Amino acid sequence: MVKAGIIGATGYAGQELVRLLLQHPQAEIVWYGSRSYIDKKYYEVFRNMFELVDAACLDDNMEALADRADVIFTATPQGLCASLVSEEVLSKTKIIDLSADFRIKDVATYEKWYGISHASPQFIEEAVYGLCEINRERVRSARLLANPGCYPTCSILSVYPLVKEGVIDPDTIIIDAKSGTSGAGRSAKTANLFCEVNENIKAYGVASHRHTPEIEEQLGYAAGRPLCLSFTPHLVPMNRGILVTAYASLKKDIGPEEIRSIYERYYGDEKFVRVLEDGVCPETRWVEGSNYVDVNFRLDERTKRVVMMGAMDNLVKGAAGQAVQNMNLMFGLAESMGLELVPSFP
Amino acid sequence: MVKAGIIGATGYAGQELVRLLLQHPQAEIVWYGSRSYIDKKYYEVFRNMFELVDAACLDDNMEALADRADVIFTATPQGLCASLVSEEVLSKTKIIDLSADFRIKDVATYEKWYGISHASPQFIEEAVYGLCEINRERVRSARLLANPGCYPTCSILSVYPLVKEGVIDPDTIIIDAKSGTSGAGRSAKTANLFCEVNENIKAYGVASHRHTPEIEEQLGYAAGRPLCLSFTPHLVPMNRGILVTAYASLKKDIGPEEIRSIYERYYGDEKFVRVLEDGVCPETRWVEGSNYVDVNFRLDERTKRVVMMGAMDNLVKGAAGQAVQNMNLMFGLAESMGLELVPSFP
Amino acid sequence: MVKAGIIGATGYAGQELVRLLLQHPQAEIVWYGSRSYIDKKYYEVFRNMFELVDAACLDDNMEALADRADVIFTATPQGLCASLVSEEVLSKTKIIDLSADFRIKDVATYEKWYGISHASPQFIEEAVYGLCEINRERVRSARLLANPGCYPTCSILSVYPLVKEGVIDPDTIIIDAKSGTSGAGRSAKTANLFCEVNENIKAYGVASHRHTPEIEEQLGYAAGRPLCLSFTPHLVPMNRGILVTAYASLKKDIGPEEIRSIYERYYGDEKFVRVLEDGVCPETRWVEGSNYVDVNFRLDERTKRVVMMGAMDNLVKGAAGQAVQNMNLMFGLAESMGLELVPSFP
């Protein structure tokens, strides 16, 4: 039984982690951390948990937690995990950080895009970027795991095979992404009120969103050289789901069957990546509540571009589900344990 | 392993049943029946099932199915189950009917409210009304089970204890119910288009909805005499969920603590009925995707009325989940098997 | 040209008032009051107003405003208008108060339900309750107008004729109301975030909502004696709209035609109340953006109850539109001036 502590259990990602771990046959939650709700019953914050969780919220004491937990999940704003982690903590427990603190190898890049200084750069090198489908082996032995961002997970998995295989020109990649509103978090802001989000769509963080360098770094590894891309997120009036529509110019003459065979080669054995049938576009409704990423592509003969698409649940594969998938690998459990979730529709 | 066949697998309730049975450790689906989609792969109708279900849709042949299945679920329009059931079928298999055909004991009442003649009234008496929390023992031995309607499930469970205990005057019961749109079914009607339902709320079937006599019959058993109540359903722009707000006048002088103790006596041991804490109103978001019904009440000293409230997921406890709960009882399995679903939020 | 000042211009009702007054041929806005956004351009708060309003927000100085404006609208939290009004202000200008401060004649009732003490009870008697369809003549000469609450407007207009005509028993009235989320205001609260409201319905303020005594008072005038009723509001995942479903027992033997003739007698000449055709239920989508209230009823022979229904846009007839309607009457303009708005669908 893996004893898990959660710091930041009262955000949307933290709560989804609770939902998944409660249904996980080999995990047990020992710490519901939430600075905002200390001593409050967890079910008073999330009434879906009534009669399921009796524990009260605790503070963010990572040292105390390290003594009790086999793994600590940090589902907290940027900077917190980096400020709490230490060699002592890592000697006692594993950390799966759902924030961005350890995702980017170049500390200057991190500090520039996030606008904060990194409190423990000495752990960056050790940290493993936990996109299981690409880094599976390194994940298994990680002490400090950087759980990928929601947009990066969907973007990278949609585009990765064609970059890696040299099918598309890395300098032409444009990623237009759309996210449900749970991605904006649970803090009380006017911009996230129902009446402000409902019946609306907008782009935000145009040419400046923090997930850009994370996507660039990972796709750069695939390309074998640094690359620079356009990334535009949009806010959609729905609770969950991310859809990525990515564009790139072909580098060589290639037909749709060949591209399809590449996707199938990369993902045919991947349980959580479904390569859809020809002509079927990914839709967020078909993955909701599950750990799947649905991907597909369309070759446009007229423009010599390929349109790559991916859909996933931002709170599952884009956050808590992927974190559990990483936990499973790190503790030698079956990778899909607790994640055999049939997508819930409608 | 219980072999289950589904007739009507491509409606919303049928699809939810597939979702639940796929995750049930002791059930296996052997027949995906759908007259509209015969020979079409099931995942082509519901793309969430891609890579999870490989079967194609079959027709509505209950006799053929009786040879293959231990239990047949009929998630079909009114009249179909009654037209297909026979002694021969029932001698081979059990039937859980999600339609209204066997819910109402008085065939004249059925025929009047549903506007069709009943094709097999000889089975009505045998049929067991499958509201487990009230009829548990009789469910265990049923061959033909009438799975309760969505509105009746939520309405009855919210009101039942206070009728049964004689706290409220049965002639004053008014039930104002609100349902998500999946309750309206998946057939292509202008009235159910996104733009017609979104940003709208309306009452429908006022003083004439077919679930009225079903609620009246069951509450009549509790009252020990026939009763007549007002029931008004409303359509709400959300996918899932039913909320019931019910009103009745007190028959005796009673305080809120005593009423609370009645609810706790009836439901304290019921896994799937959660009596909320004082002052907490049921909300559909807290039960979504689960088999829970959350109930609570508020005593209004000014009007000498009690307001009884209940919230549940219309596709789970209001349809497929309750059907699985009944299946579990009918096959001697743990009642909550496959139904330990943590509500999904947001 | 009526010079209008708005105190509380940056709430949803205040902004709707701006939208209506900008399109009003005989009104001009001279003051955009908003304590929270002083000196900020109004269009920076509401970007729909870009290139339409150039003014910046001003503070809540009612005395300064009284010198500039012919009428002051206060679309502010309870208590503010009462704290600012004075004989000097009223000698210079008229006030249309969209808050509850002057709606309730009995100051003790106000203070009990609102939990604050009334800062200027000396003006309560003078204040006119601005439900034009009922109080039209008194509105014309009002200096201080109490604009009705959103729920009361829809509730009273739905029920009023049958109370006034003695058709229903006033002691049996139950009002189950449903509102879009703009009714909850624009302040940043977790409970009003998109992900909390979307895909959810809940009751709130059960047996304790502040609009209860306002409805009771007005219907009491119709009944000729005090009455006490049940009122339950619900929050619906949509931006605008209120739907009222009201229940009452018949006091005498009466048929649907006779009831219909009563509604037509009361509302046949009312431009903004539409009595729908037999069998047509009011729906909020059909009144959105307009000043209409659609009403209808259903007689239930079984229960000897009548179900009365009303639908309106909470921000128009329920707030800003009714305020403009009152302004028109108070300034001798055509009652519907600036309010000839065709409902916007979808």
Add this chain to the structure above:
Amino acid sequence: MVKAGIIGATGYAGQELVRLLLQHPQAEIVWYGSRSYIDKKYYEVFRNMFELVDAACLDDNMEALADRADVIFTATPQGLCASLVSEEVLSKTKIIDLSADFRIKDVATYEKWYGISHASPQFIEEAVYGLCEINRERVRSARLLANPGCYPTCSILSVYPLVKEGVIDPDTIIIDAKSGTSGAGRSAKTANLFCEVNENIKAYGVASHRHTPEIEEQLGYAAGRPLCLSFTPHLVPMNRGILVTAYASLKKDIGPEEIRSIYERYYGDEKFVRVLEDGVCPETRWVEGSNYVDVNFRLDERTKRVVMMGAMDNLVKGAAGQAVQNMNLMFGLAESMGLELVPSFP
């Protein structure tokens, strides 16, 4: 008074046209054409029109209509207008066609993308593409006006100035568009049911949507040569609104101020195109119900691309509003007559 007939009055665009024309001071609707609802009262189809429109629906007889109307609006599926138009009709009345029949000059391109043969190609040359901001002078004298498509209107207006000024490379244009569901029409299809659209986003018509050649043709005129671009529409769970996010590579070294001055030069005097302030992204909520298109851009120094954005109401500027704007020009009325609509929020 312009007498207007509408063929296709019971679709969403047709109904919006009714809403606008009812509020237009110089127009009168003389024909509500709808093959599906002949002899049915118009308000029975759209209950918002109750007490506002008393007329019944008529058939699609363009010849009869030509005798009665000064202008005929065809808000019908592709092919119908082309099959009804004739020299005789055009000699008597003007036609504003909201379908695609006369938008594309090259009949082969039309027939290829739309998959139907053009019934009256002889009128294509004469037809004027009614994007007023670009073709204003030619619109004034048109007999047959091709009202632009919804996506093309928003796409072209967002991108046009930078193509025309040679700032961006026309071969790099990628348009990622998002539309509310009213754009999918009012016919009863499973894919457009509430539960299918709600809580979902998807791309559709990838590399094959029919609006692509229309955008290419118009931007080709601006570029001075044919061009080929990527266009991907998406379906968003909201009623109204289109958002365009367009990408292109810079052709020359240029700063944001210079780009801004280009937009302001093109649109500074345009009432219905609002160039937003620096850093403000267009959002559909701020234009809902109005004829505005809000545009802005962001220069990305890293990628040397410019991101161009536009938001509008698909039923107003994208259909009925633009049609009225064209009507105004064609009849010598003030261009904005009947279109001075303040966007409605929330």
